[in-house]
Amino acid sequence: MTARSRSLSVVYLMVALLIAVSMFPFLWMLVSSFKRLNELYTVPPTWIPETATWSNYLNVLLESNVPRYFLNSLVISAGSTAIALVLAILASYGFARFRFRGKSLSISLIIVGQLLPTAAIIVPLYVVLNYLGLLNTYLGLILAYLILTLPLSVFMLISYFKGIPVELEEAAIVDGASRLGVLLRITLPLSLPGVVAVVVYAFVTTWNEFIFALCFAMDSSTKTLPIGLAEFTTEFHTDWGAVMAASVIMTVPIAILFLAMQRLFVGGLTAGATKG
Amino acid sequence: MRIPKRFQGIMFVLPALFVLAMLVFYPIVYTVVLSVTDPAGNYVGLENFRSMIDARLTARAFWNTLIYVGFSIIFQVLIGTAVGILLNNEFWGRGAVRALIVVPWVIPGIVAATTWAWMFHTEFGIINYMAQSAHVIDQPVGWLTNPDTVLPALITVNVWKMFPFVAIMVLAGLQAIPNDLYEAARIDGARKHHEILYVTLPHLRPVLMSITLLLAIWGLNAITIIYAMTKGGPANRSLITPIQIFRHAFEFFRFNEAAALSVMFFGATALLMTLYIRIYAEKD
Amino acid sequence: MRRLSTLALMAALPLGAVATPALSGEITWWAPEFGEERAAELVRRFEEAHPDIQVNMEPVVTNGLQNRILVALRSGNTPDLIDVANGWNIPFAATGGLLPLEEVLAEKNIPLDDFLPAALETATYEDTLYGLPFRAEAHALIYNKAAYREAGLDPDSPPETWAEFVEASKALTRTTESGVEQYGFGIAGGGEVSNTIFRSLPFIWMNGGNIISTDLSEVGLDSPESIEAVDFYTSMLTEHGVAPPSTLENDGTALRRLFIAGTIAQYQSGQFDLASIHQENPDLEVGTALLPHPEGKERAAILGGWNFVIPEAAPNKEDAATFLAFLAEPENMGYYTDTFPARESAMELERFQDPELGSFREMLKYARQQPPSANWVQITQIYFDYVQEALLGSMSAEEAMTEAAAEIEPLLGQ
Structure with a gap:
């Protein structure tokens, strides 16, 4: 005892x-x-703000581009997540349920996609996006982010689909349903936890992404929140109070999303990552 | 019209493959082309490679990258595994703790970087203040501006950010270990640390292997923390190859040299990965 | 700049539409975001006077703007008028994408002799004018008068020479009555490269040195004059200890914060800092002075500022010229600039008569443009890296600058 x-x-x-x-x-x-500027630059630092203030938050919300960047982040993350999800569902189903020529080659291509250092492809990706007129557009970033999210999403879903008994599908096929119909009506609803995991993973990854956004977004019409935060620390109005307020604003939504979904998410991720 | 069965699988897979081919494989090929041409598109052989290899910074950046990624992984795996084992214990509030500790991992890297940069500030940073109050140091340390402390400080931030990922993966791996193995060990008179050493860790090996690989990939990709905290400074003491590539391409507009550096970086990474997978595969 | 040609070729495809092709009577103006409100007001006034011309003002973010303009110029898909930082003007002109302005200006009766000669130089490429300066500024010394008094210095006669300045900075480096560790002189050693360039290159120039010569033919960083000046700058931290320990993480903004917090008693900056100092610490008694110079030598400063340019490919050059003439009127120029106007006659406006601005205005006389090299970013990065080496104490100023010069050398001929 x-x-x-x-x-x-x-x-x-x-x-x-x-x-x-x-x-x-x-x-x-x-x-x-919550500290005023003078108090931020005081030695020794105070543990509790002497005169707590909302002014940093007001600055960020009313006088900076952060609200616009928030919107950009939302559109880009949602768009990229949606496309990644559709592509990953189809591909994973193909890998989990079929045998075909070139299957192992295809899988290794996706693994290479995941292993690729992003730094090594920024330059050509910039040139390609420029060629397609997609620099500084939502679509350009949405596509670029697929590189980051698609491979692991595919692996996460393969393991989910494999866990669903084939017999359930076979019954439907005998009844004359197409494979796509089977996937949509039977397999997918049963894989909901896996789908949620992919959505959270892809959303969080794109929401947080920094370096592609830094290179491919050029003005406030497409810049995302992480770039906004970096600008806070480099532009003329650097202000640690506002930087910290902006950090809080960026952290809260993602932390809430994550904490709400974490059980499903962790399950899905561990399944995908250990097999990938 | 029904698609013949042998084509069905490939039809499902094709869209994703097409997108990845456009976004990954075409750029790779294009990088190689850029790396052997000049800005006007003329073939110049290995000229770009030579000028990058000659650049004093290339070797330093590569070395820094190895140190940064290597030490980050070591501590991420050690601490993450320990935390995973700790959280596998029964205690009150376990669910909440598990959820909370993962937060550093899900927040944006840039948030972690700026917050830590503020904490590391030489004059107004809380870390210097606490260390001085505890008499660990007597002068403020310029954590991010001292050549001896800058990489360890950056590694600390990286470890703080990523150990939760290792912990939850380890936790999941632990829960897959059948309980009777522990019981058998206990009947044999094993103590707690014996259990960890002879039951837990061997079972975790495959999980740890794939985690390490993922950490290595992410680590080699990770520009954010260093870019936001030091931009590679002071005097390039924390310059890593990805930042060097970025600088050449987007600050100096020397795309061809940046491409040559990318090819070398990709080659080195591929070599490391292959070695790792080879060793991993042999042991199994 | 040739290096971007591949890129630019690709951008030439109409897919990357950056500016809408203007109808006659319509012009597009790219103006930096920070001046958006005043730009909008000027557009309103202009359209009132010229009802037949419509101006579409597009606020642009300065971050990445240089590249964006370059791509636009190369592709021929451009707006009609652009604000450019004066350091970009000559490299842009070198691409052949800008309209020569002399004839246009003569036609609109804009007297060039009313403009700051150094500012005009930033727009002159191969003896032709490719831009019209509208904003000009130079750094001066900003200091804390109370700190001067407490240290036994006369706040009304700030130090003139380098030697006097070092002595004053030493005196100012002390623990104040209120227990603040105060440092005499804040120098920049971190952040974006330009912060350190703007604060150290003037000292090199004053002493007769340079990073590279104005005609871009030679590296001058390893000359004794340059080395002495870099040593003057870096020894503030390494030898005299009058710069704060956080020097290697301090950029211009950080210095302003430290000044407001009372941690540093002097630093160099532009007049734009004054407003935020007064706002954030109204009790601080601010003094401004000319930068100290080496005994027997003249002062120097970097000329910062912005120019208007009209692209060669502008769809509506005629109306763009009319609008340019409107913006160049002394009153409008004086209204639009964040700092000083580039025209002497605009300088007479009320808003530039504030005595606090006197030193900044005086420093303009000593201001020169940065070398218009296409590789300037890379050259200054190398210079900055070695200044940091000297600040770290891992190399002497002489060793650092000798190595830097050797690395900059191959970039000259390109």
């Missing part, structure tokens, strides 16, 4: 340490976002 409770208190101690380390930057971000 004592040994057990001792080991339990060790566990609690370690968990407390873990939470402290994981959460501290968020705490500090939140505290800083």
